[in-house]
Every structure is written in structure tokens, then in C-alpha cells.
Amino acid sequence: MLQNFSYLAPETLKELYAMLKKNSGKSMILAGGTDLLVSLHNNWIAPDSLIDVKNIPELNGISYSSVNGLSIGATTTCIDLINDKDVGKHYPLLVEGAHHIGSPQLRNRATIGGNICTASPCADMGCSLLALGASVELASEEGVRAIALKDFFTGPKKTQIKKNEVLQRIIVPANMADAKFGMRKLKRIKGHDLALVSVAIARTDKTMRVGIGSCAPTPVVTAELPADASFEKVVAAVEKVICPIDDVRAGKEFRLFMTKEFVEQIYSELF
Numbered sequence: 001m002l003q004n005f006s007y008l009a010p011e012t013l014k015e016l017y018a019m020l021k022k023n024s025g026k027s028m029i030l031a032g033g034t035d036l037l038v039s040l041h042n043n044w045i046a047p048d049s050l051i052d053v054k055n056i057p058e059l060n061g062i063s064y065s066s067v068n069g070l071s072i073g074a075t076t077t078c079i080d081l082i083n084d085k086d087v088g089k090h091y092p093l094l095v096e097g098a099h100h101i102g103s104p105q106l107r108n109r110a111t112i113g114g115n116i117c118t119a120s121p122c123a124d125m126g127c128s129l130l131a132l133g134a135s136v137e138l139a140s141e142e143g144v145r146a147i148a149l150k151d152f153f154t155g156p157k158k159t160q161i162k163k164n165e166v167l168q169r170i171i172v173p174a175n176m177a178d179a180k181f182g183m184r185k186l187k188r189i190k191g192h193d194l195a196l197v198s199v200a201i202a203r204t205d206k207t208m209r210v211g212i213g214s215c216a217p218t219p220v221v222t223a224e225l226p227a228d229a230s231f232e233k234v235v236a237a238v239e240k241v242i243c244p245i246d247d248v249r250a251g252k253e254f255r256l257f258m259t260k261e262f263v264e265q266i267y268s269e270l271f
């Protein structure tokens with residue numbers, strides 16, 4: 001049975017900041033609800049109030065410029081990202097990442113911000129955004145701070161977001177536009193399922209990064225590598241950041257094997 005909670009729906013950032021401050025830590029932000037409502041239904045969480053942020057225009061929509069790169073509002077849904085012309089043209093890896101999330105019904109509802117804030121080790125947007133060197137803007141009454149996405153995740157379901165903050169936008173740098181890319185996601189079944197292992201590589205004419213999911217407590221990314229890094233160097237960089245474990249979905253050795261296999265497959269496509 002669902003517990004009692006208040007439902008709040010601010011229409012401006014100012015209203016949202018005031019609500020977050022007033023409810024300090026007892027409220028939770030509601031975006032698409034695909035993750036949060038499952039937790040609520042199972043009584044894994046017990047917020048006093050849910051703050052629905054979908055009516056706030058500043059948190060929605062996508063913009064692109066060749067100077068500033070891509071800016072994705074936190075409440076942008078997976079399907080809106082997939083259908084965006086600029087994303088498709090300049091950052092197709094993100095289209096692939098979003099396509100991997102759940103089913104069509106889920107992608108119509110789930111937001112990019114929600115996927116990141118859930119901070120699941122297997123979050124599909126985590127892996128692709130990390131490979132593209134994304135950062136996030138966290139906003140509160142005190143202002144906006146930007147941090148690299150690789151520093152945003154601090155543990156399973158844990159992030160750097162403070163109680164009075166909201167994830168406002170996700171920024172993908174201009175220098176990663178038109179990057180060559182590849183992504184693989186291994187699942188137990190053919191339909192929609194969470195990743196046992198996922199790997200995304202983005203390569204420009206100067207740099208290359210590998211984002212990896214389900215192989216560490218959070219989605220992780222290699223250090224920025226030169227675009228012509230050898231396969232052995234890429235694998236060594238990957239091994240430095242992953243620490244797979246045995247769990248209900250896969251064994252540690254299998255995860256390690258499949259990560260290297262996917263890196264090899266994508267690397268050979270990109271050269």
C-alpha cells in the first residue's frame with residue numbers, strides 16, 4: 001500500500017528552490033517516475049512530498065551550438081532525445097544510449113535527468129554521456145554549479161547532488177560533436193532488460209574515451225586517451241576503472257571477459 005505524501009508541482013525554478021529548501025531532505029524530485037514510483041510502491045523510500053518538476057520550462061528541451069555544444073534539459077524524455085535532429089546529427093551515441101533504455105512505453109516517460117540521478121551502475125545514459133565527456137549543472141537558490149559527470153556519481157544510487165539542489169541540465173562539449181562511436185549492451189534476454197555489461201566508446205580526431213556500465217559501483221569512464229591509442233592501451237585504461245563483481249545477473253569473470261570483447265569489437269570498428 002502506498003504511504004501518504006504530498007504532491008507538489010512548481011511551475012518556476014524559484015518555486016522549486018523554495019520547496020526544496022522548505023522540505024529539506026524530506027521531499028523527493030519526481031520526473032518520469034519510472035524508477036521512483038517502483039521504489040515508492042515497494043516502500044523502499046518514504047518521502048513526505050514528491051516535487052514534480054515536469055512543468056518547469058527551464059528544465060526541459062534541447063539546444064545545440066557549435067560553440068557551446070549540446071545542452072539537454074533534465075526532464076527531456078528519452079524519446080525526445082532520440083527524435084532530436086541535432087542530437088541525431090552530432091551526438092548519435094546518445095541516441096543509441098537512449099534506445100537501450102527499457103521499452104517504447106518506458107522511453108516515452110523516462111527522463112535523461114532521472115536516468116542519471118538514479119545513479120544505477122547500469123544506467124544506459126551514464127555510459128554514453130561519460131564517453132562524450134558530459135558535465136551536469138546542479139541548481140539551487142544559491143546558484144548553479146557545474147561538475148563533470150564522472151565526479152557526479154559517488155556510489156550505487158548516490159550522487160553529489162545536495163538536498164536543496166535539482167539537476168538542471170546536462171552539457172555535452174562541442175569538441176565531442178560528430179565523434180565516431182560504438183556502443184554494446186549485454187542483456188540476459190532479447191527484449192528490454194538491464195545491462196550485464198555495457199560499453200560505449202567515443203573517438204574524435206584528437207581524443208577517445210570509453211564509458212562502461214555494470215562493471216563498478218557506478219558507471220565509469222577511462223581517462224581521456226589520445227585518438228590513436230593502441231588497443232592494448234585502451235584495454236589497460238578500461239581495466240584501471242572497472243571492478244566487476246558476481247551478482248544475480250552475471251559473474252565477475254564473465255563481465256570482465258565481455259567488457260574486453262566489446263571494447264575489441266568497437267575499437268576495430270572505429271579504426
Ligand SMILES: Cc1cc2nc3c(=O)[nH]c(=O)nc-3n(C[C@H](O)[C@H](O)[C@H](O)COP(=O)(O)OP(=O)(O)OC[C@H]3O[C@@H](n4cnc5c(N)ncnc54)[C@H](O)[C@@H]3O)c2cc1C
Binds near residue numbers: 102115
Ligand atoms: C521496467 C523497467 C525497465 C527499465 N529499464 C532500464 C534500462 O534498460 N536502462 C536503464 O538505464 N534504466 C532502466 N530503467 C530505470 C529507469 O526507467 C530509468 O533510470 C529512467 O531514465 C529514470 O528516469 P525517470 O524520469 O523516470 O526518473 P524518476 O523515476 O522520476 O526519478 C529517478 C530518481 O532521480 C531523481 N531525479 C529525477 N530527476 C531529477 C532531477 N532533475 N534532479 C534531481 N533528482 C532527480 C528522483 O528523485 C529519483 O530519485 C528501467 C525501469 C523500469 C521500471
